Amino acid sequence: MVPLLDPLLIVALTLNFVALGVSRIRGVINAVALQGVLLGILALFVHPAIGTRVILLVAVTVGLKGFVIPRYLVHALREANIQEEVKPGVGSFMGSLLLGAVGTGLAMVFSDTLPLAEQHKHLLLVPASLATVWTGFLMLTTRKRAIMQVLGYLLLENGIFMFGLLLLEATPFLVEVGILLDLFTGVFVMAIIIHHISREFASTSTEHLTELKG
Amino acid sequence: MTLALILVPLVAAALVFAVPANRWRPWLMPVASLGHSILVVFALQGPPVRALGGWLVLDPLGKIFLGFVSVLFFICSIYTARYLNLGHERPNRIFCVCFLLSLSMMTLVILSHHLGLMWVGMEATTLAMAPNIYFYHTPRSLEATWKYLLICSVGIAMALFGLFFLAYATLHTSLEPTLLLDDLVQHAPELSHPWLRAAFVLVLVGFGTKMGLAPMHTWLPDAHGEAPAPVSAMLSGALLPCAFLAILRVFHICNAAGEGAFSREIMVVLGLFSMAIGAIFMTGQRDLKRLLAYSSVEHMGILVFGIGIGGLAVFGALLHVLNNGLTKVALFLSAGNIQSAYGSRSTEDVSGAIRRLPITGTLFLAGFFAITGSPPFGPFLSEFTIVNAALGSDQFLAGALFLLLLAIVFIGMGSTIIPVVQGDPPEAAAQPGFRDGFLTSAPILVSLALVLLLGVYIPPPLESLLREAAALLEVKR
Numbered sequence: 001m002v003p004l005l006d007p008l009l010i011v012a013l014t015l016n017f018v019a020l021g022v023s024r025i026r027g028v029i030n031a032v033a034l035q036g037v038l039l040g041i042l043a044l045f046v047h048p049a050i051g052t053r054v055i056l057l058v059a060v061t062v063g064l065k066g067f068v069i070p071r072y073l074v075h076a077l078r079e080a081n082i083q084e085e086v087k088p089g090v091g092s093f094m095g096s097l098l099l100g101a102v103g104t105g106l107a108m109v110f111s112d113t114l115p116l117a118e119q120h121k122h123l124l125l126v127p128a129s130l131a132t133v134w135t136g137f138l139m140l141t142t143r144k145r146a147i148m149q150v151l152g153y154l155l156l157e158n159g160i161f162m163f164g165l166l167l168l169e170a171t172p173f174l175v176e177v178g179i180l181l182d183l184f185t186g187v188f189v190m191a192i193i194i195h196h197i198s199r200e201f202a203s204t205s206t207e208h209l210t211e212l213k214g
Numbered sequence: 215m216t217l218a219l220i221l222v223p224l225v226a227a228a229l230v231f232a233v234p235a236n237r238w239r240p241w242l243m244p245v246a247s248l249g250h251s252i253l254v255v256f257a258l259q260g261p262p263v264r265a266l267g268g269w270l271v272l273d274p275l276g277k278i279f280l281g282f283v284s285v286l287f288f289i290c291s292i293y294t295a296r297y298l299n300l301g302h303e304r305p306n307r308i309f310c311v312c313f314l315l316s317l318s319m320m321t322l323v324i325l326s327h328h329l330g331l332m333w334v335g336m337e338a339t340t341l342a343m344a345p346n347i348y349f350y351h352t353p354r355s356l357e358a359t360w361k362y363l364l365i366c367s368v369g370i371a372m373a374l375f376g377l378f379f380l381a382y383a384t385l386h387t388s389l390e391p392t393l394l395l396d397d398l399v400q401h402a403p404e405l406s407h408p409w410l411r412a413a414f415v416l417v418l419v420g421f422g423t424k425m426g427l428a429p430m431h432t433w434l435p436d437a438h439g440e441a442p443a444p445v446s447a448m449l450s451g452a453l454l455p456c457a458f459l460a461i462l463r464v465f466h467i468c469n470a471a472g473e474g475a476f477s478r479e480i481m482v483v484l485g486l487f488s489m490a491i492g493a494i495f496m497t498g499q500r501d502l503k504r505l506l507a508y509s510s511v512e513h514m515g516i517l518v519f520g521i522g523i524g525g526l527a528v529f530g531a532l533l534h535v536l537n538n539g540l541t542k543v544a545l546f547l548s549a550g551n552i553q554s555a556y557g558s559r560s561t562e563d564v565s566g567a568i569r570r571l572p573i574t575g576t577l578f579l580a581g582f583f584a585i586t587g588s589p590p591f592g593p594f595l596s597e598f599t600i601v602n603a604a605l606g607s608d609q610f611l612a613g614a615l616f617l618l619l620l621a622i623v624f625i626g627m628g629s630t631i632i633p634v635v636q637g638d639p640p641e642a643a644a645q646p647g648f649r650d651g652f653l654t655s656a657p658i659l660v661s662l663a664l665v666l667l668l669g670v671y672i673p674p675p676l677e678s679l680l681r682e683a684a685a686l687l688e689v690k691r
Contacts, residue, residue: 115408117385133375140368149364156368160375163382170381170391171330178334179374185341186367193348193360200353209357212436214495214504 005045009124012038016135020100021093025147029070032154036065039161046165053173064180069187076191080198096142103134125162132159146194146204150187157183216265219257220321222249227314239310240295246314247291254284268396269328274682279324279459282536283452286543287317289657293547294444296653308345316342323456329377329393336460339453340366347441358440365433369423376416383409395463402470410468414477417464425457427484428491431511438507443550446503450510450546451539458517466687478522482612485519489619497626502549502559505630509585512623513538520600525607529684530599537592537668541584544661548578554648561630566639573650575635577658582631584665586624592668
């Protein structure tokens with residue numbers, strides 16, 4: 001494999017921590033977006049035989065994950081008049097950073113025990129994927145703000161995408177683009193709902209959404 | 215032909231979007247739906263349906279689901295058109311577009327033999343339904359929509375992870391990594407078993423979230439409760455079974471790989487757990503539509519339980535998809551009528567429905583007996599088949615628990631529904647302008663009549679389809 005692959009993945013992993021630790025929402029959006037761009041570029045390194053298909057895929061991925069979705073989220077942020085501070089729900093930033101670190105460590109250990117194919121044994125891709133999925137879940141469960149939960153979902157999706165890079169043959173271009181399109185539409189609809197939440201409750205905290213029980 | 219099945223509702227959605235008149239826009243839905251149903255009839259009878267180099271195939275399992283979804287959608291669309299006209303000041307453009315989009319995407323899910331494509335369709339159905347749950351723009355429906363959107367999207371993302379694991383399992387074979395169902399089934403014994411098991415668990419959890427299996431069901435009562443009645447009916451009758459189909463596809467591969475016993479064990483446990491959660495929350499439930507929603511959790515549990523038991527129960531579970539779906543449509547639509555007439559769906563405000571709405575009230579009561587498995591309705595037959603198979607294959611504990619939970623559900627659900635239907639209507643005057651009408655009661659009557667029919671007589675073509683589909687999922691020992 002190309003020597004550049006691991007350094008890129010380490011940057012992507014670092015961005016997980018940035019996303020968990022930064023206090024401004026816009027900072028988190030940028031971290032997730034940059035990770036998306038990196039993932040797109042990674043596809044070039046994972047697949048030595050670069051055809052038009054891979055280049056197109058990279059273009060679509062980078063365009064959507066790196067530019068369209070983050071731009072749109074920033075726009076939604078401004079529209080909904082969301083204040084910039086992130087309030088972690090459980091513990092503090094230190095707490096979630098710590099949990100993130102523990103999860104990342106466990107992902108490294110765990111992927112050593114996985115029955116990976118010979119050519120993937122020493123790649124950082126699988127542990128990085130698991131660690132990012134974990135970070136996504138962490139953000140989904142510990143952040144109260146609706147927009148932060150969307151960002152958690154995006155991180156989760158980034159992690160799954162990393163794993164998918166090992167299997168580009170299995171997911172033809174059409175399906176890959178379909179997945180990205182679904183992702184974009186999902187974020188689009190979620191942002192509309194966030195807009196309505198902020199109008200209805202004058203806040204985007206999901207703490208207001210506790211009416212339905214039983 | 216194959217593509218037309220997907221494209222007809224899609225084009226109809228575009229047409230509906232272009233129609234300016236709020237009043238008669240909804241009537242395009244039954245028209246489009248009828249077109250879809252006619253195509254489905256041709257697809258079911260005609261030569262094998264195949265397109266895009268084996269990506270879209272209509273197999274026996276798909277035939278059952280496709281025919282069923284098409285019929286259900288047609289019944290619901292007539293009711294919906296009338297329903298939307300009753301509140302004709304509310305804009306319904308997005309509603310109608312999304313309703314038709316969901317039909318198109320459900321068709322895609324059913325036809326897909328490429329699991330990646332199936333995933334794309336599944337996520338698309340989730341997104342298409344979201345604006346419809348938020349139709350009334352109340353704070354409560356906002357909360358329901360948010361939960362639905364986020365929980366289902368995350369769940370379905372986990373299913374994608376599972377599908378990638380499945381593709382990874384092929385790396386240990388001579389096969390190129392693929393997600394084509396037919397290739398995977400054919401080469402199943404060579405697949406890497408640890409990856410296959412992990413894939414099944416993730417797919418079961420992921421699509422199980424969409425299907426409403428406990429403990430991933432938390433979005434379901436909220437969404438079913440707050441959505442307009444026909445949307446709840448479609449969610450419960452058609453959309454949840456589509457997620458079930460997605461699980462069956464992966465189960466099919468596991469089975470062919472000799473991992474059937476492993477996956478069936480999980481399904482039995484998860485099925486019983488869902489039934490138990492449904493039973494607990496149905497007892498003492500005061501919200502009519504939430505009651506029906508928990509009944510959906512219970513019945514989704516019955517479906518996976520049936521597959522888990524294996525043998526004849528697979529036939530029973532597939533039959534139960536039809537029985538449960540049709541009965542749920544009848545129940546949700548009549549609950550919609552009751553809500554329209556009383557302006558409430560809480561048991562505190564609603565009583566004596568049979569006097570205020572004689573037709574709806576009667577049908578609602580009949581629907582209750584049907585869904586709790588009383589003869590001569592269809593669910594009795596399918597649930598009986600499942601229990602019979604469980605006891606016949608010496609799975610006594612599972613069978614006994616199944617029966618016990620069914621009994622609890624009958625009592626729990628009855629204690630809420632009987633007072634709603636019987637008794638005297640409250641003093642407060644009826645909501646003006648709502649009475650039983652032909653268009654609001656005929657769809658309910660038709661679906662219940664079909665449930666009754668399935669209880670006494672299964673048409674031979676349907677029976678042979680069910681047998682073929684069950685044979686696909688049969689455990690190879």
